Amino acid sequence: MKPSIPKGTRDFAPEEMVRRNYIFDTVKSVFRLYGFNQIETPAMENLSTLMGKYGEEGDKLLFKILNSGNWLSGLEGEDLQEASVPRLTNKVSEKGLRYDLTVPFARFVVQNRDKIQFPFKRYQIQPVWRADRPQKGRYREFYQCDVDVVGTDSLFSELELIQIVEEVYRRLGINVCLHINNRKILAGIAQIVGQADKMIDITVAIDKLDKIGLDKVNQELLDKGLPQEAVSRLQPILMLSGSNTEKLQSLRTILAESEIGLRGIDELETIFAYCRDAEVNLNIELDLTLARGLNYYTGAIFEVKALDVEMGSITGGGRYDNLTGIFGMPNVSGVGISFGADRIYDVLNQLDLYPKTTTDSTQLLFAVFGEAEQRYAIRWANALRKAGKNVEVYPDIVKMKKQMAYADQKHIPYVAIVGSDEMQSDTVMLKNLLTGEQQALTLEQLTKLI
Numbered sequence: 001m002k003p004s005i006p007k008g009t010r011d012f013a014p015e016e017m018v019r020r021n022y023i024f025d026t027v028k029s030v031f032r033l034y035g036f037n038q039i040e041t042p043a044m045e046n047l048s049t050l051m052g053k054y055g056e057e058g059d060k061l062l063f064k065i066l067n068s069g070n071w072l073s074g075l076e077g078e079d080l081q082e083a084s085v086p087r088l089t090n091k092v093s094e095k096g097l098r099y100d101l102t103v104p105f106a107r108f109v110v111q112n113r114d115k116i117q118f119p120f121k122r123y124q125i126q127p128v129w130r131a132d133r134p135q136k137g138r139y140r141e142f143y144q145c146d147v148d149v150v151g152t153d154s155l156f157s158e159l160e161l162i163q164i165v166e167e168v169y170r171r172l173g174i175n176v177c178l179h180i181n182n183r184k185i186l187a188g189i190a191q192i193v194g195q196a197d198k199m200i201d202i203t204v205a206i207d208k209l210d211k212i213g214l215d216k217v218n219q220e221l222l223d224k225g226l227p228q229e230a231v232s233r234l235q236p237i238l239m240l241s242g243s244n245t246e247k248l249q250s251l252r253t254i255l256a257e258s259e260i261g262l263r264g265i266d267e268l269e270t271i272f273a274y275c276r277d278a279e280v281n282l283n284i285e286l287d288l289t290l291a292r293g294l295n296y297y298t299g300a301i302f303e304v305k306a307l308d309v310e311m312g313s314i315t316g317g318g319r320y321d322n323l324t325g326i327f328g329m330p331n332v333s334g335v336g337i338s339f340g341a342d343r344i345y346d347v348l349n350q351l352d353l354y355p356k357t358t359t360d361s362t363q364l365l366f367a368v369f370g371e372a373e374q375r376y377a378i379r380w381a382n383a384l385r386k387a388g389k390n391v392e393v394y395p396d397i398v399k400m401k402k403q404m405a406y407a408d409q410k411h412i413p414y415v416a417i418v419g420s421d422e423m424q425s426d427t428v429m430l431k432n433l434l435t436g437e438q439q440a441l442t443l444e445q446l447t448k449l450i
Contacts (some may be wrong), residue, residue: 006139007239008132015411018360019348020143023172023341024125027145030167031123034160039122041104044095051096053326055200055295061130064093097129101146102296102323102336109150110327116152124320125341138312139342146317148336150324155267157335158300158319159274165304165315166282168339169234172362173353175307176314179287183318185251188261189288192254195232201226206238207291211312214238225310237288244272244286251288251357254257259304267326283307296320302337314343363450364414366393367403367430373418380416380428380443387447407433414450 007010031248052061101124109120125145132138147164149157153327162178170177175367183203190199198204201224205217212220217238221231240247248265255261275284292301294408299319306314307423317337324332348354364384366377374393381391392412394403407415416428427440428447441449 006140008134010139010141019354020053020341020345021360022354023344023348024143026171027044027168027341028123028125030143030144030164030171031147033167034121036121036123036149038126039105039108040126041098041101041108043097043127043159045098045104045107047094047096049107049327050099050103053296055204057204058099061132062099063097063129063131064089065095065097066093067095091420099130100128101126101338102143102148104318105146105148105336106150106323106334107327109332110324110329113329115252118177119149119157120151121147121149123147134271143341145341146336146338147339148189148334151336153321153333154272155300156274157417158271159278159280161317161335161337162271162275162280162282162284163278165302165337166280168293169304172344172348173345174314174351175283175284176304177285177307178315179285179290179303179305180268180271181249181287181290182264182299183301184226184260184264184267184299185255185288186264186291188255188258188264189234191258191261193233195226195230198224198226202234206234206289209238209289231418240288244284247286247288264299268300271300292316292318296323298322300335309347309350311343311347313340314347315339360389360411362392362410363390364392364416364446365403365410365412366391366409366416366418367400368394368397368402368418369420373420373423377416377418377428378424380446383443384447384450389447389450404433416446 006182008293033338044065045062047062051059054061104414105122105124109116123146125143126142127141129141132140134140140333146163149160165176165178186203187196187199190196190202195202202221205220205224208220218231218235221234240250242250248269251265252262272284275282287303290301290303292303297318298321300315301318303313304315305311315337317335319333319335321333323334324328324330365373366381368374368377374397377393381393384391394406404415413432413434415433417431418428422428422440427439427442428446429438430441430446431438
């Protein structure tokens with residue numbers, strides 16, 4: 001039987017890891033520019049930490065881990081006869097793989113509240129797991145690059161996250177549009193159509209508008225128990241058009257009777273004003289269909305989409321006013337965004353935007369004719385590595401053709417050939433595999449060149 005990996009997961013070869021590290025290094029360097037520090041949390045959390053934080057649909061996508069040892073020992077006959085999945089799960093599984101990095105971060109903040117300085121600015125780059133149906137751009141195991149600030153309700157933090165988005169995608173060369181909305185506006189919309197208690201159902205449905213279309217969203221709303229009149233009143237709001245300023249002006253009229261809706265409009269106007277002051281050039285669009293299905297968002301919400309390739313959201317996040325409250329630490333406001341490294345990887349692949357060479361790759365291979373030449377090459381390689389160069393010495397004494405083929409296969413740009421003549425003159429013959437040019441160089445000359 002051939003070995004295989006689970007659906008929705010991937011292996012990454014060395015060449016692919018060079019590209020992935022290019023993404024991680026770019027994102028990290030921008031996070032650090034704004035004063036964010038790195039943390040890590042365990043791959044698995046207690047299910048009590050995870051359950052109930054992602055809405056009903058999110059809970060279904062949690063990977064549960066069977067208890068150690070005889071996990072059947074806690075079961076009784078009636079448990080098996082009832083065949084109730086939630087009840088069985090509670091008895092045989094106490095832990096699960098993390099679904100995102102935000103809820104574990106909230107748990108971390110509460111556990112370490114006496115050790116951290118507020119406002120606390122952290123970034124975290126780790127894999128997460130979702131028991132989703134694999135499809136293009138959607139995986140069961142994928143990396144998130146999260147950046148959050150907690151302990152301040154200042155909308156200045158939203159500005160910094162927007163600036164981070166702008167800088168990351170400028171460095172990666174991806175043209176993007178940042179879609180922004182506010183959960184308070186969505187609450188106001190639910191209020192004025194007379195369905196305030198169904199806000200979650202409304203937001204989960206309209207968040208799918210760009211995926212399934214207006215007709216299916218309307219049907220889902222009806223299926224959730226909204227009366228036809230309320231669905232009809234939603235239509236002009238969902239189809240609102242014009243500039244960001246025009247949309248906000250229209251919303252002021254539509255939501256005039258909703259205090260929470262007007263607060264959401266005020267918050268977005270403040271964020272747009274900050275962006276003008278900071279001379280943000282990012283393409284930003286107020287998108288009333290943006291809901292982000294996660295229950296913990298309370299203010300501004302964001303999604304970023306690539307403009308030149310068909311792909312879902314590649315970055316998303318928002319403001320959450322009481323996420324730590326679920327762990328017994330109320331009234332700590334936070335805001336964060338998550339860069340989807342795997343989707344960014346796919347976008348860069350499709351658009352061929354990776355740099356041709358990176359600092360991860362081997363820059364130079366020593367190709368040798370014999371053991372004496374190999375010992376000579378070791379001395380040179382050590383000196384070059386001390387100078388920060390990525391260098392390999394070919395380990396076997398084989399034909400030069402095979403050594404050259406190795407360099408070519410690994411996309412190593414330079415080969416330093418060592419023979420008896422080079423040893424006598426204390427040089428190497430450097431071959432540029434991209435141009436085919438050859439020249440004899442001293443160690444000092446070689447170090448400068450590569």
